[in-house]
Amino acid sequence: MTHHAAPTCTLAPHGDTTALRLTLANPTPEPVTCSHVTITHRRASGPEPDRPADHQHEPPTASSGTTNWDLQPAGTARHELRPADPVTITPGTSLDILLKGLRPTQGSTHLEVTCHTTSAATQPPPAVFTITGPTEDITSFWAEPADVKAGTPFTLRWTAKAPKAGLAYTICYGDTAPVPVNSFMKGQDGTWTCPGIQKTTAFALLATTTSGNDTLTSARTLTVGVGVPNLTVGRLSADGTVTLFTRPTPVLPLTTTHEPRNRTHHPTTDGLVAAHIRPGTDCANALLRLRVTTIDPDKVDSTGKHLTVVHSAETLAPDSNAPRNLLVPVPKGATLAAYTMAAKGSYTAQVTWYPMGTGSLDAI
Structure with missing residues (x-):
C-alpha cells in the first residue's frame, strides 16, 4: 500500500524576509515516515534577479517545531530538505516545515515539492505551486x-x-x-x-x-x-563647554552603488545613528533598514539566558525626488545592523554613528 504525504505550500510573514511554509499532510489511517523533501524550482516569468554576494545575507534555514532540517542544493534548480532522523507523520495530522530567510525575487517561480517516504512502494508525484516575488503586484x-x-x-x-x-x-x-x-x-x-x-x-x-485553476501569490513583509531602546547618559556636569556627541563614525560611508550593503557593529557607548538614502534617476524604491538588538535584563528563558529585544526601523525612498532619513537611538552594548538596497538601478546612502561618549564602534 502506498501512503502519500500530500504537500501544500504557502507564503508566511517572517520579519523582513519571505518565509515559505511547506505542509505535509497524512490523510491515511497509517503513519507515514518522511525521509526527506525535494524542492525543484524554475522561473516562470520575469527577469533573473541580481544575486548579492553570499556574505550579504544569512543563508536560509528550515525547521519544523524543534527539528532542524538540513537544506542543501541537489543539482541544478533543485534542493533537498533532510531531518537529522526520519520524521513520522501520524494518521490525520500534518507537519509544517518553515523555510526562513528567503529573499523575494522578481517574477514568478514554479515549485515542485515531493515528500519522500520510507515506504518501498512508488513515491507520490510532486505537488506543483506557483509563487511570485514582491514586485509583481505590490510595489x-x-x-x-x-x-x-x-x-x-x-x-x-x-x-x-x-x-x-x-x-x-x-x-x-x-x-x-x-x-x-x-x-x-x-x-x-x-x-x-x-x-x-x-x-x-x-x-x-x-x-x-x-485565474481559472491557477493561483499566484506575491508578498511584502x-x-x-x-518600544524604543533606552539611552543612558549618566550624570553630566561641567564648568565649560559640554559636547554631547564626540567624533562621528561611519557605519556605511556615503556611497553611490547598485549593490546591496550590509554591516553589523557593536557600540561600546550610547549613541544615535543617522541614516540617509536617495534613489538615482534610474532607480525606484530604495530601502534603508536599521535594526538594533538589545538584551532584556528583566526577562530570561527556561535555561536562565536573558532574552533579546529587536527594534527595527526602515523606510522606502520611492524615487530621486523623495529621499528618506532615519534617526535611531542605539544603547551601549547593543548590536546595530544597517542594510540598504534597491531592486533595480543605483542609489546613494550613508549611515553614521554619533557616540555620546568616548567608546568605540566595533565591527562584527
Whole structure:
C-alpha cells in the first residue's frame, strides 16, 4: 500500500524576509515516515534577479517545531530538505516545515515539492505551486511609525496594482485572522489602521491572483517594533563647554552603488545613528533598514539566558525626488545592523554613528 504525504505550500510573514511554509499532510489511517523533501524550482516569468554576494545575507534555514532540517542544493534548480532522523507523520495530522530567510525575487517561480517516504512502494508525484516575488503586484509596504508603544494604533500603507476581480489583498500578522484589505485601497494606494500590538510583530501583505485553476501569490513583509531602546547618559556636569556627541563614525560611508550593503557593529557607548538614502534617476524604491538588538535584563528563558529585544526601523525612498532619513537611538552594548538596497538601478546612502561618549564602534 502506498501512503502519500500530500504537500501544500504557502507564503508566511517572517520579519523582513519571505518565509515559505511547506505542509505535509497524512490523510491515511497509517503513519507515514518522511525521509526527506525535494524542492525543484524554475522561473516562470520575469527577469533573473541580481544575486548579492553570499556574505550579504544569512543563508536560509528550515525547521519544523524543534527539528532542524538540513537544506542543501541537489543539482541544478533543485534542493533537498533532510531531518537529522526520519520524521513520522501520524494518521490525520500534518507537519509544517518553515523555510526562513528567503529573499523575494522578481517574477514568478514554479515549485515542485515531493515528500519522500520510507515506504518501498512508488513515491507520490510532486505537488506543483506557483509563487511570485514582491514586485509583481505590490510595489511598497511600510508602517507609520515603524516603532510604537504597546497597544497603540498605527498605520500600514502600501502601493500596489489596483484591486479588481481575481486580485485580492490580505494582511496577516501574529495569531490574528487574515484581514482582507481591498476595501481599504483607493486606486493603487492602500491604508489600514492596526488596532495595536503588544510585542514586536511581523506583518505580511499578500496579493493573491486567481485565474481559472491557477493561483499566484506575491508578498511584502515588514516588522513593527514595540518600544524604543533606552539611552543612558549618566550624570553630566561641567564648568565649560559640554559636547554631547564626540567624533562621528561611519557605519556605511556615503556611497553611490547598485549593490546591496550590509554591516553589523557593536557600540561600546550610547549613541544615535543617522541614516540617509536617495534613489538615482534610474532607480525606484530604495530601502534603508536599521535594526538594533538589545538584551532584556528583566526577562530570561527556561535555561536562565536573558532574552533579546529587536527594534527595527526602515523606510522606502520611492524615487530621486523623495529621499528618506532615519534617526535611531542605539544603547551601549547593543548590536546595530544597517542594510540598504534597491531592486533595480543605483542609489546613494550613508549611515553614521554619533557616540555620546568616548567608546568605540566595533565591527562584527
